[in-house]
Amino acid sequence: MTDALAAPPPPRPAAHHELSVLWVRHWTDQLFSFAVERPEDFRFRSGEFVMIGLPGEDGGKPILRAYSVASPGWAEELEFFSIKVPDGPLTSRLQKIQPGDRVLMGKKPTGTLVLDALTGGERLHLIGTGTGLAPWLSVARDPETYARFGRVIVSHTVRQVADLAYREFFAGGIHEDPLIGDEARAQLTYYPTVTREAFPTPGRITDRIRSGDYFRDLGLPEGFDPAQDRVMLCGSMAMIKDTAALLDGFGLKEGSNAEPADYVLERAFVG
Missing domain, CATH: 3.40.50.80 (Nucleotide-binding domain of ferredoxin-NADP reductase (FNR) module)
Incomplete structure (x- = not known):
């Protein structure tokens, strides 16, 4: 068998989930909450955090920050509670999300508040x-x-x-x-x-x-x-x-x- 006939390597798994926003609630001009769909294979302990973010502008590197999951471990959706930083690299954009938009989420929850x-x-x-x-x-x-x-x-x-x-x-x-x-x-x-x-x-x-x-x-x-x-x-x-x-x-x-x-x-x- 020649190299030309060898099977191509399997595609690398995506580093992040890309999830649909389900709802957004603005509490004040500085605080908001939102929820995203929960991947079927995502497991976490109540109190853990995960990386949340958005793709970089103009195709740049994604911008991610640590967010505690505000949902309990049994919930069917994943809720998050965030501040709004007007000039923040992430929250200046994240605060504008609407239901149906997509956000990135890391695959490995962790933390000590458990x-x-x-x-x-x-x-x-x-x-x-x-x-x-x-x-x-x-x-x-x-x-x-x-x-x-x-x-x-x-x-x-x-x-x-x-x-x-x-x-x-x-x-x-x-x-x-x-x-x-x-x-x-x-x-x-x-x-x-x-x-x-x-x-x-x-x-x-x-x-x-x-x-x-x-x-x-x-x-x-x-x-x-x-x-x-x-x-x-x-x-x-x-x-x-x-x-x-x-x-x-x-x-x-x-x-x-x-x-x-x-x-x-x-x-x-x-x-």
């Missing part, structure tokens, strides 16, 4: 700022979360009241979820705070933890207990570093997929 990275406990604190709420939308809709923890607290800190995207969902809509609605009604507490406008629970979450207001508002013993409390952190670098230092001070230890422990944070978004 239940597997925590040891057992009684209370799970999901602390996020801004779009750092996204993984909590996934974790809070996972039945395993309620099987492992007696109480689940979703904390969301933003600058303006209008930035409390998903407020109505966490305050009541999640109770209608056909899979975990009853559990959420009995076990989930939503704890929003606002830093730049009047609000019943004002200020940074770190300040409310230091003052003890966080615990008093929630009817909890003051301070985090390494025997009972497990914590996940996602959001601004300042919040994550400050809260991690507070948790260390209470005696909690940082965990990972390789060594589960008392709290986890997502270093992919910290830099």
Whole structure:
């Protein structure tokens, strides 16, 4: 057999899924959510992130950024929660997508904001700022979360009241979820705070933890207990570093997929 008759090499698999946008919701002029179709072979753990992006302009290299999947692991569509950066290489274009448009998604989800990275406990604190709420939308809709923890607290800190995207969902809509609605009604507490406008629970979450207001508002013993409390952190670098230092001070230890422990944070978004 000559080289001319040899079978051609198989085509290289595409590096990314190219997926159709199902819906888009603009919360404010700085925040929006969107969902894409879920590939049949895409599997992920609630709380993981994946690369999302668009083809480069004029045929250039694709522009991709890490996005937490805001859908639970069982969902039939993949939801994402994003900021809008006017001059951002990706979000300046991504914010303009419409249903039917196509976006790119990586094939390998990963991350540490997963239940597997925590040891057992009684209370799970999901602390996020801004779009750092996204993984909590996934974790809070996972039945395993309620099987492992007696109480689940979703904390969301933003600058303006209008930035409390998903407020109505966490305050009541999640109770209608056909899979975990009853559990959420009995076990989930939503704890929003606002830093730049009047609000019943004002200020940074770190300040409310230091003052003890966080615990008093929630009817909890003051301070985090390494025997009972497990914590996940996602959001601004300042919040994550400050809260991690507070948790260390209470005696909690940082965990990972390789060594589960008392709290986890997502270093992919910290830099």
